[in-house]
Amino acid sequence: MNALELVTRIRTELHPGDHDNFVVQLIEDGEAPRGVIQTFAAEENHIVSSDWRTFLALASKATEPKARGFFTLLATGEELVLPMLEPLALAAGMTAKDFHNYEPFPGCAAYPAYQAWLALNGEPTDVILALLANFTAWGGYCARMAKGLREHYGFGDEACAFVDFFATPAPQLEEQALAAVQAALDTGWQPKHAWRYGRLLQAYELQFWSTLA
Known part of the structure; x- marks a missing residue:
């Protein structure tokens, strides 16, 4: 099995169901209170700050270029x-003021906390596979949010920039990930915990959204 086949398999097997995330559906339909969107942005401020450090830690841990x-x-x-x-x-x-003083909910903090755990304990190539599976769902959520925020809440490009960023395909990132997985496979590496990592990431992702509700 090559890298593309492996990535396709984990994405297919771990992709959440169409109705698993009802919060995104509410935003897409314009039925979510604006307070949910406020909380989303404030929680993501904590998550992005954490994930930035997590990914740097994973970069320093990875031995394969x-x-x-x-x-x-x-x-x-x-x-x-x-x-x-x-x-x-x-x-x-x-x-x-409220944005910068915001204190996160435990249910929303579980996702970045687990990613930080992966930086300490995860095998880097297994982590790459797990992240790719999760990013597929996340990108879809952001695309649906971008549509709903514009159509029902009147948000402009500046307000939608965050969700637009993740809704936009990133071919360079995809190519780099596939190259990294293939390089590992070429050395005889085989996935050991990728499905476990991915399953837990997806669970914490859905916990984030249910906490917003």
Whole structure:
């Protein structure tokens, strides 16, 4: 099995059901209170800050150059999107003071906490596979949110920049990930915990959304 086949398999097997995330459906339909969007932005401010450090830690841990490059690209993305969250919160009616003083819910903090655990305990290539499976669902959620925020809440491009970023395909990141997985396979590596990591990431992802509700 090559890298593309392996990535396709884990994405297919771990992809959440169409109705698993009802919060995104509410936002897409314009039925979610603006307070949910405020909380989403404020929680993501904590998550992105954490994930930025997590991906840098994974980059430093990875010994294979292509894997190191993949995690470095992820960290760069977190750096880019962090300033995009306050405009989203403000557009939803949150004050700048409340945004910066916001304290996260435990149910929302579980996802970044587990990613940080992966940086300490995870095998880097297994982590790459798990992240790719989760990113597929996350990108779809962001695309649906972007549509709903524009159509039903009147948000402009600045307010939607965060969700637009993740809704946009990233071919360079995909190519780097596939190259990293293939490089590992070429050395005889086989996935050991990727499905476990991915399953837990998806569970914590859905816990994040249910906590928002």
